[in-house]
Amino acid sequence: MPDRGLASSTAAVSPPQSDPVIELRGVEKHYQMGPTLVKALRRIDLKIFPGDYISILGPSGCGKSTMLNILGCLDQPSIGDYFLDGVDVSELPDDELSQVRGKKLGFIFQSYNLIQQLSVVENIEVPLYYQGMPEKESREIAAELAKKVGLGERLDHRPTELSGGQQQRVAIARALSNDPSVILADEATGNLDSKSGSDILEIFDELNEDGKTLIMITHDEGMADRTPRVIRLKDGEIAFDTYRDPPQ
Amino acid sequence: MNLSAIRELSLFRLKRAITLGIKSLWMHKLRSFLTALGIVFGVASVIAMLAIGEGASYEAQQQIKDLGSQNIILESVKPTNTTTAGEQERSLILEYGLTYRDIAQIQATVPGVEVTIPSRKVKDFLWNVSNSVDGVALGTVSWFPTMKNRELVRGRFFTEMEMKGRSPVCVLTESLARNLFPLDEPIGQTVRMKNSYFRVVGVIEDDSAIAAAAESELEGGGDSSEGMEMMIPISTLEDHFGEVLFKYRSGSFEAEKVEFHEVTARIEQPEQVMPAALAIQHILETNHDEVDYKMTVPLDLLQRAERTKQIFNIVLGSIAAISLLVGGIGIMNIMLATVTERTREIGIRRALGAKKKDIVFQFLIETVILSGAGGLLGVGVGIAIPLAVTHFADMVTVIQFWAPTIAFTISVMIGILFGIYPAVRAADMNPVEALRHE
Ligand SMILES: Nc1ncnc2c1ncn2[C@@H]1O[C@H](COP(=O)(O)OP(=O)(O)OP(=O)(O)O)[C@@H](O)[C@H]1O
Ligand SMILES: [Mg+2]
Numbered sequence: 001m002p003d004r005g006l007a008s009s010t011a012a013v014s015p016p017q018s019d020p021v022i023e024l025r026g027v028e029k030h031y032q033m034g035p036t037l038v039k040a041l042r043r044i045d046l047k048i049f050p051g052d053y054i055s056i057l058g059p060s061g062c063g064k065s066t067m068l069n070i071l072g073c074l075d076q077p078s079i080g081d082y083f084l085d086g087v088d089v090s091e092l093p094d095d096e097l098s099q100v101r102g103k104k105l106g107f108i109f110q111s112y113n114l115i116q117q118l119s120v121v122e123n124i125e126v127p128l129y130y131q132g133m134p135e136k137e138s139r140e141i142a143a144e145l146a147k148k149v150g151l152g153e154r155l156d157h158r159p160t161e162l163s164g165g166q167q168q169r170v171a172i173a174r175a176l177s178n179d180p181s182v183i184l185a186d187e188a189t190g191n192l193d194s195k196s197g198s199d200i201l202e203i204f205d206e207l208n209e210d211g212k213t214l215i216m217i218t219h220d221e222g223m224a225d226r227t228p229r230v231i232r233l234k235d236g237e238i239a240f241d242t243y244r245d246p247p248q
Numbered sequence: 249m250n251l252s253a254i255r256e257l258s259l260f261r262l263k264r265a266i267t268l269g270i271k272s273l274w275m276h277k278l279r280s281f282l283t284a285l286g287i288v289f290g291v292a293s294v295i296a297m298l299a300i301g302e303g304a305s306y307e308a309q310q311q312i313k314d315l316g317s318q319n320i321i322l323e324s325v326k327p328t329n330t331t332t333a334g335e336q337e338r339s340l341i342l343e344y345g346l347t348y349r350d351i352a353q354i355q356a357t358v359p360g361v362e363v364t365i366p367s368r369k370v371k372d373f374l375w376n377v378s379n380s381v382d383g384v385a386l387g388t389v390s391w392f393p394t395m396k397n398r399e400l401v402r403g404r405f406f407t408e409m410e411m412k413g414r415s416p417v418c419v420l421t422e423s424l425a426r427n428l429f430p431l432d433e434p435i436g437q438t439v440r441m442k443n444s445y446f447r448v449v450g451v452i453e454d455d456s457a458i459a460a461a462a463e464s465e466l467e468g469g470g471d472s473s474e475g476m477e478m479m480i481p482i483s484t485l486e487d488h489f490g491e492v493l494f495k496y497r498s499g500s501f502e503a504e505k506v507e508f509h510e511v512t513a514r515i516e517q518p519e520q521v522m523p524a525a526l527a528i529q530h531i532l533e534t535n536h537d538e539v540d541y542k543m544t545v546p547l548d549l550l551q552r553a554e555r556t557k558q559i560f561n562i563v564l565g566s567i568a569a570i571s572l573l574v575g576g577i578g579i580m581n582i583m584l585a586t587v588t589e590r591t592r593e594i595g596i597r598r599a600l601g602a603k604k605k606d607i608v609f610q611f612l613i614e615t616v617i618l619s620g621a622g623g624l625l626g627v628g629v630g631i632a633i634p635l636a637v638t639h640f641a642d643m644v645t646v647i648q649f650w651a652p653t654i655a656f657t658i659s660v661m662i663g664i665l666f667g668i669y670p671a672v673r674a675a676d677m678n679p680v681e682a683l684r685h686e
Contacts, residue, residue: 074599074679095603102601113596113683117275130601134260174600 019086021181021213022048022071027080027090029066029236040066042236044080048182053208054215055224058233064217065186067233071215072105072184073097085181102130106175108185108216112167114159120146120170121155127178138177145173149203165196172203183207185216189223201226262613269614272590283582284622286575287662291626291655292633294568295647299634301564303645305557312553314397314456315546318518320525322346322511322532323542326504341492344540345506350532354513358527360520365395365512366482370489374478375440376428383424383476385441387485393452395514403435403450411481416488418446419479425451427476439478444488446480521547572658575622576666583615583670594674595682607675608668615667616660623659627652 029041040063048054056064069075070082073089076097082090089100106127107113114123121142128138146152149169151162159167168188175183185204189197201223208214216227224230225244232240273280315321324345355361367388374383390408393400406417418439425434425448434448454475493504513528515521525545532541587594594607602610631652634645 069680072599074683095605098598098601098603098606101599107599109683113592113599115593115596117271126597127600129264130597130603130606132261135264178601 018049020047020083021050021052021085022046023081023083024070024077025081025083027070027077027082029063029070029075030078040236041070041077044238046231046238046241048213048215050181050213051208051211052213052215052229053204053227054229054231055227056215056217056231056233057219057221057224058239062233063236064233066236068184068186068215068217071182072107073101098130102127103178104181106178106180106183108168108171108175108183108188110187110190112159112164112171112191114167114170114174116159119156119158120151120162123159123170124173124177126174131178141177142173145176146170148176149173163196164192165199168192168196168200169203172200176207182213182215185214187217187219190219265609265613266617268610269617272614273617279582280618283579284618284625286578287572287619287622287659288626288629290568290571290575291623291659292629293571294564294655295627295630295651296633296637297564297567298651299630299645299647300637300643301557301560302648303634303638303643305553305560306646307644308553309550311456312546312550315544315549316395316397316512316514317547317550318515318521319395319546320513320515320521320528321544321546322350322508322513322528323544324506324509325540325542327538327540341503341505343505344538346508346511346532346541347535348507350535351508351511353531353535354511354528357531358513358524360515360517360524362514362516363391363395364514365389365392366508367392367510367512368482368485368506369509370441370485370493371473372441374424374428374476376437379428381424381427381476382473383441383478384473385418385485385489386477386479387482388479389482392479395512398455399453401451401453403448405450405452406479406481411483414481414483414487416444416446416484417449417480419450419452420448421452421475421477421479422454424476424478441478442489446478446484452479518547521545568655572662575659576619576662579615579618579663580666580670583611583667584673586614587611587670587674590674591677591682591685594677595679595685598677598679599683604675608671611671611674612664612667615671616663619659619663619667620656623656626659627656630655 024044024046027041027044027046028039031038031040044067056067058064066075070077073084073092076082077090080090081088084100084104087100089097092100101107115126118126121139124142124145125135125138128141133141143152143155146155149172151166151169151173154162154166159170162170168191171188188204189200192200204214204216205226214227216223218224227244229243230240231238326342327344351364351366355364365388367386369387370385372383372385373380374385390406390411392398393405400419401422403419405419406415410417420428420434420439428434428439429437434451437448438445439448440446491505491507493506513524515524522545525543525548529543532543597607597610631647634647637643638645
């Protein structure tokens, strides 16, 4: 791996020939902690293209989650612009941000974040429910996705009746249910043993082969080797961003 | 999108939101049940207290209404201050009560007096051949049933012609008819009092106040002649029994002269009743040295009863409001705890596309389900209590149809009122922080 950690934040990436699905321009995120201003993100310029499969790495506290939250429209930048599918979402009102999250983004969290009182199939349906899809349709889609992640037999189980790996697969199915433009995963395998973890990563690989755009935060250097593109953050800045060649 | 499609969509959302709410509440069955209990008791106590109160005043009001709200009832009362005078007058004729003069003056001078219904009583045994009952011959006028709201059960009342002709006809009260003629049809039969015979032409229903009193003290002593009335024309009574009544009691004779035992004055317009009562009071005070009469104004009693009921309702309303308020605060308290406990769920939902108003709606629905279910249960308990009271304590209770409806509506409104704050708090949480919540 050449140049590791030395590329500047403005390092050019070799873009595929299409419009970016995500573009960050001069994004910063500041937190006021008493008298001091914490700059969690600084001068972030980033383009992500359809079909990208990206690992984000970096030491704890370097701003990975902060960046992913902004990419996921859960949070808004303090400074800078964020274009998602060509639309500036950095200053959208709350309701429209919800709309964007529900329509274009899929989330996978470290701690699965399933809703305990809902069954597997109902959890997968949640994003569709907020899109106003009738239950009959959404139930069909959810059952289909559950089958795809290998849980076709467990539609009516509660999250507490599933293993961690199974729960994470439900979460993946849920992230896919609204057919999002981008899937965001924050340490999706962080709570799993290596076997379940690599199962999850295999699903990610398949999804990317199907043309999905995936961005995942990871602490595992080994995993970075799986993805064609790697971004390293350091102290809130992009220290390294490149495509491995040849792409897998 | 047209309007009906939107309505359909929101209806389907409502249905799913309710299902979801029930699922979430079901996760903590005991907690949900205990929370709803506050509303259950609030609503139940409102309905039960209303029904019992309404029943009590209904009975009283019914009796007053039966007396006739446009009537003023005057009764002769034996004066009480006869302790010393009684010694001397033991063998003399005791004269007291309402007189022809009183009635003539009332009819002539009091505005609004339509008719009067005088009556005189003679107490003695009533005979059907060898069957006898301790009863009363009540001399009155032919318009007695209409003015007194008393229905004829069989036959007819005596007519004005019979009254003028001083005919020996009589109408029996139901209880008397039952006692004198337990097996036969009374109409056409003959009843004897002293040496006079009267032909039965009809049977009239019992006085409701007496009937109620008899029912409430089933085995109570009381006067056995109460309600055992034989009604005859007042002229006939005079012909047969004279003006002076003799009674043999505890070893000595008592002679009484009472011109009228009871006179009911019927007033034309309801608003004339109270002034007429004052005028009559004035006439009687001037004509009588001692108070040997009693005046009852049903309208006055009715108004008083209604005022009492109003006060009762206000007290009841306050108790109900407080208990529902307490129930509502209980719900709000639990919902606030629930919102904190489910912070992460809120974060997840927001990340998956829920708008603030979706979250508000979700928690509001849950509170309304809680309070609505509590309200329904409360309606059930609230209806059961008065039924049980009627069954076991033998008291009249009246459940008015609006009481459960209103109580339930209020419980739902309490849910909305006390659910808004927790729901808005849930929706206002920052999604990132909510997702980080442990
Ligand atoms: N809400 C906040 N208020 C104040 N400071 C914050 C807040 N969120 C994040 N930070 C700060 O921003 C910096 C970046 O945090 P972030 O969670 O993005 O790190 P990370 O790279 O995801 O770390 P980890 O690998 O441990 O998850 C940290 O210094 C953190 O203290
Ligand atoms: Mg993190």
